[in-house]
Amino acid sequence: MVRLITHNLLACHAKGCTTNNFPLVFKDVQLEIRESEMNPEFLRNFYPKLEWDALVKTAEQLGDTSLPKTQPPIESVDEEFLKALHHVLLEIHVEEGAMTCPNCEHRYGIVSGIPNMLLAEHEVA
Amino acid sequence: MPALIPIEVPADASSYEASTVHEVYDAIAPHFSQTRYKPWPVISQFLSSLSAGSIGLDSGTGNGKYLPLPVERPGSVWTIGMDRSGELLKLARYAGSTSGSGSVVRREVVLGDALDVCWREGAFDYAISIATIHHLSTPERRRRAIKALLRSVSPSHGRVLIYVWAVDQDELSKRTIPETSTSDSSISKGRDALVPWVLSEQPGKKSEPSGSAKVYQRYYHFFESGELKELTCEAATELGLQIGPPPQDGEGNTRGVEIVQDSWERSNFYIELKLWEV
Ligand SMILES: [Zn+2]
Numbered sequence: 001m002v003r004l005i006t007h008n009l010l011a012c013h014a015k016g017c018t019t020n021n022f023p024l025v026f027k028d029v030q031l032e033i034r035e036s037e038m039n040p041e042f043l044r045n046f047y048p049k050l051e052w053d054a055l056v057k058t059a060e061q062l063g064d065t066s067l068p069k070t071q072p073p074i075e076s077v078d079e080e081f082l083k084a085l086h087h088v089l090l091e092i093h094v095e096e097g098a099m100t101c102p103n104c105e106h107r108y109g110i111v112s113g114i115p116n117m118l119l120a121e122h123e124v125a
Numbered sequence: 126m127p128a129l130i131p132i133e134v135p136a137d138a139s140s141y142e143a144s145t146v147h148e149v150y151d152a153i154a155p156h157f158s159q160t161r162y163k164p165w166p167v168i169s170q171f172l173s174s175l176s177a178g179s180i181g182l183d184s185g186t187g188n189g190k191y192l193p194l195p196v197e198r199p200g201s202v203w204t205i206g207m208d209r210s211g212e213l214l215k216l217a218r219y220a221g222s223t224s225g226s227g228s229v230v231r232r233e234v235v236l237g238d239a240l241d242v243c244w245r246e247g248a249f250d251y252a253i254s255i256a257t258i259h260h261l262s263t264p265e266r267r268r269r270a271i272k273a274l275l276r277s278v279s280p281s282h283g284r285v286l287i288y289v290w291a292v293d294q295d296e297l298s299k300r301t302i303p304e305t306s307t308s309d310s311s312i313s314k315g316r317d318a319l320v321p322w323v324l325s326e327q328p329g330k331k332s333e334p335s336g337s338a339k340v341y342q343r344y345y346h347f348f349e350s351g352e353l354k355e356l357t358c359e360a361a362t363e364l365g366l367q368i369g370p371p372p373q374d375g376e377g378n379t380r381g382v383e384i385v386q387d388s389w390e391r392s393n394f395y396i397e398l399k400l401w402e403v
Contacts, residue, residue, distance in 0.1 A: 001218060006205055006233045009180070013243045022245055027373075030222070034231070039200035045178020093231070095399050116236045117207075117243040121139060124241055 001113040002094040004062075008055055010115070012101035012108075014123050020103040023054035026061055027107070029097035038081070038086040047074055047085070060087045130319040130342065132147040134262040145319065145344035146260045147209045150187075153322050153341055154212035158188035167390055168255060169194060171286045171397065179200040179250040182237045182277050184270075185209075185257025189217025192232045204253075206234040207243075213372045219246075239270045242277055249277050259289040262317070264356065267346065271360035281402040282381050285358070287395060292316055292347040295394045314352045320345050353394045354387050372399040379403050 006033035012021035059067055066084040099108045099115065106123075109116045150157065173195040179202040185192050186206030193199060199251045205287050207218045214234045231389070237243050239257055252274045261267045274285050292315060319342040358368050367381030379402070386397040 001231050001233050002395075003233060005180075005203060009244050009248045010235070011243065013241050015145045037200065039177075040200050041177040042203070043178075045176065046180060047178075049180065049248075049250075050180075073329070112215070113218065113231075114211065114234055114236055117241075118209075118236055118238055119203065119241065124238075 002115050003090055003101075004055060004058060004092060004111055005089045006105060006115075007058060007094075007099070008051055008089075010099070010108075012104060012106055013117070014101065014104050014106045014119060016104065017101060017104040017106070021101055023051070023058055023102070024099035024108065025102055026058065026094060027098045027100055029062065029110075030095045031104065032093040032095050033091055034093055036086075036090055038083065040082050043082050043085055043089075044074070044077065047077065055088065059092075062092055062094075064088055129321075132317050132319055132344070134344075138262045138266055142260065142262055145262075145342060149322065149341045149343050150210040151212040153324055154188075154210060156324055157322070158213070158216045164190055164194060165255075165288070165390070165393075168253065168286065168288070168308060169196075171251075171253070171284075171290060172202070172204070173197065175202045175251060175284075179203075180248070181205070181251040181253065182207060182244070182249045182274075183259075184252060184254045184274060184277075186217050186234065187213050189214075189220030189232055189234065189258075191255065192234075193221030193230070194218065194290050196267060199396055200291060203233070206232060207237040207239070208234070209236070211236055228260060232252065240266060240273060242273050246276050247283065249281050249283065250279060251286075252278050253286045253288075254362055255286075256290065257290045258287060259348065260344060262344055262346065262371075264314070268356050268360045268363075271357055272364055273355055275360060275366070275382065275398075275400070280400050283400040285398040285400075287353065287398075288393050289348045289353055289395075290345055291389060291392055291394045292349045293389070297315065314355075315349045316347045318345055318391075321345065350389075350394070353396050354384065357382075357384070357396055357398065366400070371403050377403060 010024055056067050056069055094110055094114050097110050133373045181204045183204050183206045186208050189206045192204050192206050208214050214361045218232050219236045220232050254274055258267050258270050261270055322341045322343055323338050361368055369384045381401050383399045385399050
């Protein structure tokens with residue numbers, strides 16, 4: 001599956017592509033929304049590790065504008081906010097499509113929810 | 126158990142692994158998966174020791190049997206599975222789902238190479254590599270895979286656990302590792318061999334070869350004692366990491382890796398690492 005939790009970690013690793021290689025940009029996506037159980041403890045502790053700007057921007061591209069542009073401090077995070085965060089990170093599934101690198105434009109395909117991050121030997125750094 | 130075949134790895138390691146590892150796992154995936162459901166205790170303990178909110182990478186996740194862990198507090202950490210076999214990933218993405226009852230749990234899985242880092246460097250809190258690096262057919266490639274693990278986790282607190290098959294196999298595993306007569310033991314450590322996988326016509330049953338069974342040969346590098354630690358130290362050094370615990374009188378701007386455990390369990394060697402930064 002490619003959910004935004006994974007997308008927030010993936011970066012282009014093509015040969016020579018070391019700057020502006022994150023976040024990958026979704027293209028031609030088919031989405032599936034699937035409800036899942038929320039784990040508030042996981043979300044609170046994971047929260048500071050997120051690349052917030054990338055998450056908000058990518059969620060917007062997928063049609064979800066529920067998150068604020070600036071990351072609220074952890075102290076102000078309430079249950080309602082965690083629900084929105086849970087939905088963005090873990091309930092939006094990108095089933096088909098691709099992700100392209102903002103720098104080198106390499107295209108990583110997504111088939112049946114599985115992103116293909118393999119590169120040919122000559123493309124690897 | 127059919128005999129293992131000692132081999133010498135041909136020059137093109139990458140295409141050799143494609144035919145003796147990746148293609149084999151794609152072919153045997155469902156059958157293989159039925160035999161790989163029980164997590165090993167040391168790995169379960171490692172995953173249970175992680176704090177809530179941890180995010181991790183399972184490099185070479187296979188059928189994803191470690192993705193649902195820790196069982197006692199599901200969902201408190203997230204492990205993302207990566208593998209070279211698309212067929213195994215098709216199983217891994219539902220790892221831990223109970224068949225029949227209709228409760229489907231979805232995992233995050235990525236088709237990727239253990240030699241590369243397709244992530245923001247240092248983004249993970251932990252990484253595990255279980256029974257994966259022994260499928261890489263040269264010391265350079267095995268070292269590169271360890272470097273990829275070290276680069277994937279946080280330089281300040283990342284934890285890594287690596288498991289590989291050992292030359293010294295215990296009685297239960299019934300494997301005997303052939304001596305490699307051809308290679309010069311002074312330069313090459315461990316032993317290289319092909320391990321047969323018998324795919325019988327009967328689903329779910331591993332049987333002796335018969336007319337209806339197909340035998341696949343998988344490449345393995347069997348590690349010798351001390352080899353995994355040595356390879357790890359070489360990988361760490363190449364990344365500019367000090368080896369050992371963090372210094373008490375932190376000088377600043379120093380990175381390192383501490384070897385937390387370096388041990389042997391049931392036919393496997395394993396090593397646990399913790400990165401630090403002062
Ligand atoms: Zn790129």
